[in-house]
Amino acid sequence: MRAVDKVAVLTSGGDAPGMNAAIRAVVRKGIFHNLRIFGVYHGFAGLINGQITQMELGSVADIVHRGGTILKTARCKEMLLPEGQKLAADQLIARGIDALVAIGGDGTYRGAKKLAELGIKVVGIPGTIDNDINGTDFTIGFDTSVNTVVEAVSKLRDTATSHERVFVVEVMGRNCGDIALHAGLATGAESILIPEIPFDLEEISEKLRRGFQRGKNHSIIMVAEGAGNVIDIARQLTDQSGFENRVTILGHVQRGGSPSSADAVLAGLMGAKAVEALLEGQSEVMIASSGNEIVTKSLDIAFAPKPYSKEKIYQTADELAI
Structure with a gap:
């Protein structure tokens, strides 16, 4: 007997480019192995x-390049309560569905964990632009989001140059500054402010003054939303440096768009690996990018704080922006 026969897949929490590619991989890999795959909406x-x-091959045709999620997504307070968790498990049990593939971030994984405690086999796929899931090098949607920020900042530099101004750009990242860090290095931002590393606005102001003295007429300051209130930061920079600045909050544009090739490949490999894990009888695992491999790890690893390991990238970005 196979470990599973019927498998459901859902997306939860914030959407991320590449979620559709992951859904497609789960559906088609499952059907290839003669499983019955079910899509859970919202x-x-x-x-x-x-x-x-129930999903068929045609259910996921021409979606690999589309942003967002065809299964839609929603926040669900009921899933925080035992009554809601039991209702969710009962819906799967009533249909004879053996397992659930949950694509999303920390909240999605916690919901999946509760279903596992009620007897449902679960596998988590990390889909979040923030790249804030412990245990995986990269999450689906992160690379696309960084590319979106890079494109936007490249356009802002044209305006910053024309008006000879400082632009303070806020990007997403409440607890993880990876978007700001990677996009800041890629765009040559003069300073990068992230929640993991303390910063000194007087030092940043001094860097702006040094740049002006050697003939630099514009600067980009990249700020992760978790680093502090961007309006207050911009106001303090003006007061301390004497330079006028403009604030741009990129907001939810960072979630949209077709996935980059890197995200589409990552999503395809992770979706396929999720089905393989279920066929092998695994449960309560997450799919992770580790080095150059796609592997399974205990789902509990995702709930541990993510250790910060990018000081070298931050130092390099700071040295290059001298």
Whole structure:
């Protein structure tokens, strides 16, 4: 007997470019192995309400390049309560569904963990632009988001140069500054402010003054949202440096767009690996990027704080922006 016969897949939490590619991989890999695959619409809220439909090959045709998620997503407060968790599990059990592949971030994994405790086999796929899931080098959507920021900042530099101004750019990242760090290095930002590393606005102001003295007429300051209130930071920079600045908050544009090739490949490999894990009888695992491999790890690893390991990237970016 196979470990599973019927498998459901859902997306939950914030959407991320590449989620559709992961859905496609789960559906097609599953059908290749003669599994019956079911799509759950609107995340855990849809699961509780029984919004579950069997997927066919054609259900995922021409979606690999599309941003967002065809299964939709939603926040679900009911999933935080034992009553909601039982309702969700009962919907799967009533349909004879053996396992659930949950694509999302920390909240999605926690919901999946609760279902595992109620007897449902679960596998988590990391889909979040923030790259803030412990245990995996990269999450689906991160690379695309960085590329979106790089494109936007490249355009802002044209305006910054024309008006000879400092631009302070806020990007997403409440607890993880990876978007700001990677995009800042890629665009040559003069300073990068992230929640993991303390910063001194007087030192940043002095760097701006040194740049002006040697003939530099514009600067980009990259700020992760978790580093502090960007309006207050911009105001203090003006007061301390004497230079006028403009604030740009990129917001939810960072979530949209077709996935980059890197994200599409990562999503395809992770989706396929999730099905393989279930066929092998694994449960309560997450799919992770580790070095050049796609592997399974205990789902509990995702709930541990993510150790910060990018001081070298931060130091390099700072040295190059001298």
